[in-house]
């Protein structure tokens with residue numbers, strides 16, 4: 001159904017397909033084919049997927065840019081406030097990071113104009129697909145119609161910059177990078193329509209996911225004193241060697257091992273994405289059942305993560321599962337980012353954002369939940385009723401006070 005929404009609302013390509021080789025229980029995704037059509041990884045555009053992967057990998061060098069976006073965001077939306085809606089704000093922050101790093105859209109009116117139609121489009125994507133006036137679905141379609149011309153303008157600007165050779169330096173934004181892919185005859189391999197689809201897909205894929213993870217971590221830290229203290233200790237160690245306001249480096253992130261173990265356990269217990277889809281390309285026999293060729297298979301991350309034959313005491317929040325000395329979970333059983341050829345290409349960016357955001361939050365503020373039992377709905381991403389309302393207190397000696 002999700003794929004159907006994508007197709008109707010956003011012009012995505014065809015469904016995902018999986019090789020039908022028999023798999024061990026812990027390796028349900030081994031060997032994937034790609035999505036047909038025009039998505040990030042369309043069969044025709046495997047090159048684009050490879051490009052995106054490499055490109056996201058290069059982002060490691062841009063920790064400073066992510067850090068700068070976070071520090072600016074905290075100054076604007078957290079400093080001087082008593083109460084904040086964590087999920088709402090972290091979504092905006094994630095959007096800003098994507099705009100800056102991926103699309104080279106600097107802070108200012110252009111970015112601000114992009115956010116409302118983008119948010120409406122996402123809500124439409126997740127709504128019941130009834131295209132009548134005033135339904136969320138139809139608002140989503142209208143929003144996409146507003147968004148596309150803005151992206152077309154961006155593509156035009158980037159193309160002009162390439163022609164005038166203004167785009168120099170190693171960090172090309174994703175649009176420039178996609179525009180630069182050429183075939184053996186030096187002709188562009190992607191049409192503007194394909195680039196638009198790819199850009200919107202990346203925006204969607206990177207928006208609700210990382211923000212959900214950070215929101216859940218903020219909630220956890222408000223309720224689990226021992227995890228909070230251990231993370232705070234680790235983060236303070238990093239701050240000790242820095243001047244006030246000095247940006248984080250990639251090396252700092254690699255020293256946040258405990259924080260990432262907690263984030264990994266959060267991804268296990270509350271994966272932001274709970275389902276992936278594949279289509280069988282040949283008959284498969286699995287668990288005594290035949291899944292015929294052409295069937296769509298739904299894979300559930302949350303069920304795999306709750307399988308007690310893989311994770312002992314699966315409902316217990318236990319970051320030590322990810323310690324080096326603990327045996328790693330078997331391949332394809334810890335799958336918050338999916339698996340196989342279609343694995344999430346944004347893992348490193350997600351990790352970078354999550355660690356940098358947690359660092360700044362923990363070292364600059366303490367917080368308490370204003371409603372300890374604030375409910376959330378999965379639609380399908382978890383959405384807190386009041387955006388996870390917390391009371392915040394600045395920590396003395398940081399710029400937050």
Ligand code: HEM
Nearest residue numbers: 041205206209210273276336337338339342343344346350
């Ligand atoms: C905690 C954060 C994130 C989680 C949990 C997550 C999870 C996932 C999952 C489960 C998939 C489907 C993989 C599959 O079917 O095997 C996926 C796909 C994807 N993700 Fe992420 N993601 C995150 C962050 C990001 C970020 C920051 C970006 C980039 C801005 C991104 C870009 C993508 C793209 C482009 C795809 C589609 C790949 C394809 O179709 O081949 N993701 N993600």
